[in-house]
Amino acid sequence: MPTTSGGSSSTDWSNPAAEAASADGSVSPPAFRHQTGCFARVAVRRSAQASLGDLSHACYRRLSVVDRSDKCVVRCAPRYVSVTGTDRSSLQTNQEEPPVMKSRWLRVLALLLGLSMIAAACGDDDDTASEGEGEETEETTEGTEGEGEGEAAAGGTVVFANEQEPDGWNINTASSNLLALGQLTEIVFPAAFRTTPDFEVVMDENLLVSAEQTSEEPQTIEYVIQEDAVWSDGTPITADDFIFMYEMMNGSNGEIDVASTAGYDRVESVEGSEDGKTVTVTFAEPFSEWQSMFTNILPAHIIPELGDGDAVTGWNDGLDGANAPEFSGGPFMFEDYRPEQSVTMVPNPEWWGEAPNLDEIVIRFDVDNAGLPAALENGEIDMAYPQPQLDLVDQIDGLSDVDSQVSFGLSFEHIDFNLQNSHLAKPEVRMAIAHALDEEDVVARTVGQFSEEASVLQNRIWLSNQPQYEAHGDEYIGANVEEAQGLLEEAGYDCSSSPCTHPEDGELTLRITTTGGNQLRENTQLVIQNQLAEVGIGITIDNVEGGAAFERFFPESNAIADQDYDIALFAWVGTPFPSSNKALYTNEDPTLVGSNNTGYQNPAIVDIFDEALVETDPDAAADLYNQADTILWEDMPTVPLYQKPTFLAYRNTIQNVEDNASTAGPLWNAYEWSVEG
Structure with missing residues (x-):
């Protein structure tokens, strides 16, 4: 589930740079992945069976069918529908449909696959339905405006306010592995698989003809690249690029800066x-999450040139600072980067897929969140993707020509305990805090004010809108002062006065630290402070402005001894691959932080994650990950609070906008955007 942007069970997160700051105070995994090019869903409701002809009426445009194991995916531009069954003449439709409201507040609930944890540290917040053709179809549009059967308008500019400016452009390195960057490169760098807004991982048909496992022993994956897939200089995208990515990211060369191996x-x-045009990957050890690989692919013929012929130098340093890539293997490419101001994204002239409608997207880095409502109102910007704050959302919702979407995706808020603290090293204290917290009250006073869909999260591996989710924290729902104080007394505390005291460790007073200036988090801190006071636990609020707070949690030295916090409050951002959670709860060297900022160690967790990583049965793997979460509730190194909403605001003249609340972000289908007038 999380990212500083993430890691997997085999990820090397020993480099603290992997926890790079993202603008909303969340942390995401080192790999950003997955999306599709469709923005609406056609649901066939009145009949359990639908022919391709019926579906084509609902799509209006070109139709294709792609076999994926036991599922056929029927796509059309710009809509798609996912249906089950492999008989192309008679496809049984998926009857489930996410709740959608045609209003300025779209609540898009994420479905399907599991999230994986990764850390991308973030700064502060300054960090419908209409009748289709034919009786058997109903068309549901998510997050779109002015959609019709005609061709989208060509030309125009969209100005997008980005919360954070990248300090480097190679998303595959730990030093530049930022969520904000990954959401830009999503439409620039090729990827084998992408994530849809409902978290389904799908093959990118623009890049690949096919990608399939051809052997189990040894595990072998064969990728077939589209014949017309080329880089922006006309050089074909080939196996050389896949080989280059493998050589840079396999971890065998310690000189290479890599976010995840x-x-x-x-x-x-x-x-x-x-x-x-055919790539064959043979594994020495099974890897069940092979679809997470070969994202943000870089060109093998260009990167070495950026290092004067040295591939490692080109990889590590060639895209640093102001060196925005001048190449692309996606629908857009970067142009005219102006540090601390903006970068422009223009159509890639060699793009072989569906051509973008827009002339350009200008990404602005110089509009702070406080100025977003005015900038939207006066036309300075057209779109923004800030972390939602109550006053900001209210102001934007009041603008007559601006629409917005609230979605729940891959990010969740939590508190982490520093187990080096003498009080928090005691399991009874950590469990007492969990019992003293009233998480439902926390939700009601924070994200519950944005959406009635907000709820308490009771799992660290799966989120509540995923089918694998199991609620394991029922006994901690609601404040239980008596249980909390009983646990403290068992641990030797005297709670006859407040704060409680321990004969050896003194007063039970703890600091809670988060990204200062983030109103939601500061409100959460106040609620927690008041709730814990009821059981005799003193809480001091000790914030650091913006992303600097993460230096406290993930020090530059990467040494546990250099951490400077008791309780941390931030968010993890994830991907659909849960094995990356392992990095959050394990560390081979207990003196180092890596991504495991709590210092928690339990060999049983390591064994479960290792077993799940090679488990090819998805249901069995999901059970293993749920077992891991059960152990985490017993040991309590962290307390999950709630899933974080995303907030996308955009001028209502922009068509075909849909948030992708995975790490792909709102630009995932920017090639479909168009501007009225």
């Missing part, structure tokens, strides 16, 4: 054939 470190070989 997950999967690559299990590969025995990567080979090309068929003029480089």
Whole structure:
């Protein structure tokens, strides 16, 4: 589930730079992945069966069918529908449909796959339905305006306010692995698989003809690249690029800065054939999450040139600072980067897929969150994706020509305990805090004011809108002062006065630290402070402005001894691959932080994650991950609070906008955007 942007069970998160700050105070995984190019869903309701002809009436445009194991995916531009069954002549539809409201407040609930944890540290907040053709179809539009059957308008500019400016452009490195950057490169760098707004991982058909496992022993994956897939200089995208990514990311060369080695470190070989358009990856060890690999692919013929012929230098330093990439393998490419101001994204002239409608997207880095309502109102910007704050949302909701969407995605808020603290090293104290907290009250006073869908989260591996989710924290719902004080007394505390005291460790007073200036988090702190006072636990609020708070949790030295916090409050941002959670709760060297800022260690957790990583049965793997979460509730190194909402505001003249609350972000389908007038 989380990211500083994430890691997987085999990820090396020993480099604290992997926890790079993202603008909303959340932390995300080192790999950003997955999306599709469709923005609406066609649901066939009145009949359990639907022919391709029926579906084509609902799509209006070109229709294609792609087999994926036991599911066929029917796509059309710009809509798609996912249906089950492999009989192309008669496809049984998926009857489930997420709740959608045609209003300025769209609540898009994420479904399907699991999230994985990654850390991308973040700064402060300054950090419908209409009748289709044919009786058997109903068209549901999510987050779109002015949609019709005609072709989208060509041309125009969209100005997008980005909360954070990248300090480097190679998203595959730990030093530049920022959520904000990944949401830009989503439409620039090629990827084998992408994540849809409902968290389904799908093959990117623009890049690949197919991607399938051809052997179990040894595990072998074959990718077939589209013949017309080329880089922006006209050079074909081939197996050379896949081989290059493997060489840079397998972890065998300690000189290479890499955010995650997950999967690559299990590969025995990567080979090309068929003029480089077929790639065969053979694993030395099984890797169930192979679809997470080969994202943000970089060109093998260009990166070494950025290092004067040295591939490692080009990889590490060639895209640093102001060196925005001048190449692309996606629908857009970067142009005219102006540090501390903006970067422009223009259509890639060599793009072989559906051509973007817009002339350009200008990404602004110089509009702070406080100025967003005025900037939207006066036309200075057209779109923004800030972390929601109550006053900000209210102001934007009052603008007559601006629409907005609230979604729940891959990010969740939590508190972490520093187990080096003499009080928090005691399991009874950690469990007492969990019993003293009234998480429902926390939700009601914070994210519950944005959406009635907000709820208490009771799992660290799966989120509540995923089918694998199991609620394991029922006994901690609601404040239980008596139980909390009983646990403190068992641990030797005298709670006859407040704060409680311990004969050896003194007063039970703890600091809670978060990204200062973030109103939601500061409100959460006050609620927690008042609730814990009821059981005799003193809480001091000790914030650091913006992303600097993460230096307290993940010090530059990466040494546990250099941490400076008792309780941390922030968010993890995840991907659909849960194995990356392992990095949050384990560390081979207990003196180092990595992504495991609590210092928690339990060999049973390591064993479960390792077993799940090679488990090819998704249901069995989900059960294993739920077992891991059960153990985490017993040991309580962290307390999950709630899923965080995303907030997307945009001028209502922009068509085909839909948030993708995974790490892909709102630009995932920017090639479909168009501007009225």
